[in-house]
Amino acid sequence: MNEFNIINKETGEIWKYDNWEAIPNTSFPADGLSVYVRKKGLKFDSSSIFVLKEKKKKEVTPLCHPNYGTYLLIIERRIYTKMYQISIQFEFSNEYFYAYWFRILQHLQQDTGIIFLRDKKGNRIASNKSDLINICKATKVMFYKFWKECTEKHYIKEVKNHEFKDTPATFFIVNPEIATNGNKIPKSFMELFYSDVTDSCLEFIDLSK
Numbered sequence: 001m002n003e004f005n006i007i008n009k010e011t012g013e014i015w016k017y018d019n020w021e022a023i024p025n026t027s028f029p030a031d032g033l034s035v036y037v038r039k040k041g042l043k044f045d046s047s048s049i050f051v052l053k054e055k056k057k058k059e060v061t062p063l064c065h066p067n068y069g070t071y072l073l074i075i076e077r078r079i080y081t082k083m084y085q086i087s088i089q090f091e092f093s094n095e096y097f098y099a100y101w102f103r104i105l106q107h108l109q110q111d112t113g114i115i116f117l118r119d120k121k122g123n124r125i126a127s128n129k130s131d132l133i134n135i136c137k138a139t140k141v142m143f144y145k146f147w148k149e150c151t152e153k154h155y156i157k158e159v160k161n162h163e164f165k166d167t168p169a170t171f172f173i174v175n176p177e178i179a180t181n182g183n184k185i186p187k188s189f190m191e192l193f194y195s196d197v198t199d200s201c202l203e204f205i206d207l208s209k
Contacts, residue, residue, distance in 0.1 A: 063207040067165040068112060068186035072197065072204035074176070090155075090178055097146045100136035104156075107135050108174060111182035113189060115156075115172045127168035157192045164188075177202055 063071045092098055107126070109116050115126045117135060126132055133143045150156040155178060160170050175193050176185045177200055187206070190197045197204060 063184070065112065065186050067167060069188045070186065071111070071184040071207045072187050072190055073207055074180065074183050074185060074202055074204060092146075092149055094142075094145065096138075096142060097149065100138055100143070100146050101155075103136050104132075104174065105179050108179065108181040111184040111186075113174045113176055113180055113185060115174065125168050125171050127170050132172065154193055159192065176200075 063073075065071060092101070104115060107115050107117065109125070115132065115135070116123050117126045117131045119134075126135065129143070129147070132147070133140060136143055136146065138146065147156075151158070155175055157173050157175070158170065159173060162169075173189055173192065174180075176190060177193070184207075187197065190200065190204075194200050
């Protein structure tokens, strides 16, 4: 559906929708581009005829990650505190697992969701379970219980035998529906969780088009 601005015919000033309302039971003038409106709470008068001008949509520039392919631009606005408030069910069976999850969220690579590790060698992609245990600061027993839930509930995906450039043979990515760092995600990564990205609860702009 097209979106429009309401413009004052006399001054050219643009009025926001939340300040104005259409007058019920009135027809459009003959030009089909004007509409009768009034400021909320005030009576309508003959000077309150405004012109509808279609908003120009921003052109989307194709964008790809150098290693992982085409990006999807996430256009859903989500509330961010320590974690996203999300529309899909998210829970753990053990309260300690939430602490592990929070630590993982502090190690997400921007615009990919790949889990990375900060150590004496600098930032590097986590490439094995030992790296994840270090991030979570968990015992092996507790970590593997946490890991079992994360994989069964599709919170984290372990990626092996891939063809991505400059990436370890094994790496881990968080489900973008639950958490992301940035507003883009490679389409190839979203397809790790959904064969058809439209099945996700997120809305996207495909930056390959």
